[in-house]
Amino acid sequence: MDRLLIFLLDSSNAMLVLMLVSLGLAVIFGLMNVINMAHGEFLVLGAYGVLTLQGLGLPFWICLALAPLIVSAIGLAAEELLIRRTYERLLDTILATWGLSLFLRQGLILLYGPGSHAVSPPALGSIPLFGETYPIYRLIVMVISAAAIAATFWLFFRTDIGLQARAVIANRNMAASLGINTRLLDRLTFSLGAGLAGLAGAVMSPLISIDPNAGLGWLVPGFLSILVAGLGTISGPLAGAATVSATDSLASALTSPVWAQLTVFVAAIIVIRFFPQGLLALRRREA
């Protein structure tokens, strides 16, 4: 029973981080109609951000706060220089951001070398939980992820700018003709999405081995999550990430992590194939 609770705790950890990743992907796609293939690299950049800032001697928590902001700024630059020139051409957004991901990945290899790096975790120790000891940092990862998700929802559903953003998602041309500054929203959305990926990378940095090619391992599950749940909503990716992540944890427990990932991908492809509108479309109310 206690083992089960620990297992559930570990699973929710992975689930919340995947939610952050797919939430970023989904707001970018929903608002800007851009498929961001460089999202995995934004996550990896967040982890490298922590690594670099820590190398400068900054305390971990400051690094954790700054890294997502740096990734946001990189996202903003990418939007300004590249992405905005491909609007209205969905397949070209894939190609352009795909090129961006190759560029960023190779940039990281040049700066940090092809090998993997590790970030030293904050010395927090463990606390006894359900009869076993559990690392405190993992609990903090969950709190930070949940808080960031909640803040994103607050932004979209409780502020004026969020209302405008939802108007653009519902009908971009109508929103623009009502005087909403869609250009500003595009910039904000892309840097918000990049920042969420950067935050996911930054909080996970002490728990993963950081290497330039790690992005793909997050991008594919992130995309499968939003496709499984269905596009066009902000809450969809949460449900999708929960489904994908839960399947992954369960399959890992039963087999091995490698076969679990294969199982999840195959299952997700089958779901996407038979429900192109997503599972949530079976009972959709939200706009």
Added chain:
Amino acid sequence: MSRNSLIHIAALALFALLPLMLPHWALTDFAIYFTYAIFAASLSFVWGHVGLLSLGHAVYFGLGAYAMSVVTLGMTPLPATSWLGILLALAAPALAAFALSSFFFASKGLTGAFFGIVTLAVAFIFERIAINSGWLGGMNGLMSVPPVMVFGFELYDPLPLYMVLLAILAATIFTLDRIKLSPFGLSLAAIRENELRAESLGLNARQLKVWAFTISGMIAGLAGALFVAQFGFASPSLIGFSLSAEVLIWVALGGRTSILAAALGAIAVRYLESQLSGSLGAFWPMIAGLLFMLSVLFLPRGLFGEMIYRLTTAPRN
């Protein structure tokens, strides 16, 4: 004769005469570039002509490479000959492409970006299976595959190798161009332009797309087999993400709307890479990524595609 045919003949003549100017050892490199060009041709057919962006096309190249290796090394009950290997390297990817695309396109089916992402996930799956399969040699793959025997001679010397691969590349481009102009190919172009309209004119879009994808998979598999015939190994790096990304760059930079342009793109990028990686080192892939982004923005037809387009389109009066 049309200007387009003249360009094709000129390109073929150029490459046929190139051995006169190149040092002997460089011919082996070009034979490899031709192999990649065949692979690029297979992608440009589905992407440029049918409008299906396949982000995981290395799956079919890798399947061809593994099929060739497995048969030639005698790991199957079949007789261990290269020719049977090539045959299986055509059949296995074609079958996989047929099965996967039948699944993707059945009933409502996947379109556009969805299709791209799912093909990427498929490449991920195949790469993982290859890495974790002991039978296929895991991370290291299958090594020491003997070269192909032609009339009792090993196909190994640079000049014959160069000429044979040039001939196969030319035949591939010729065949795909003929397919593009056939009624089947024109139907595919109609589907690319407007699938709904093509269907209401009575075309079975699903079936046509599946056949196009099968042809493309088969040609990619041929390229994979030819790769093994030259390098003598098949490894997980041939089946997954990185080669899929590379072929996409070759085709985009060369030009996806013309088979010849895509093939030239592969040759040009690989040639530049070998020339520049010495001086530019690790900067090269970064530059390739940058060029790729720039071509998406400013040269959607690709470099050679734009040249061919300008040369073949008569100026408007």
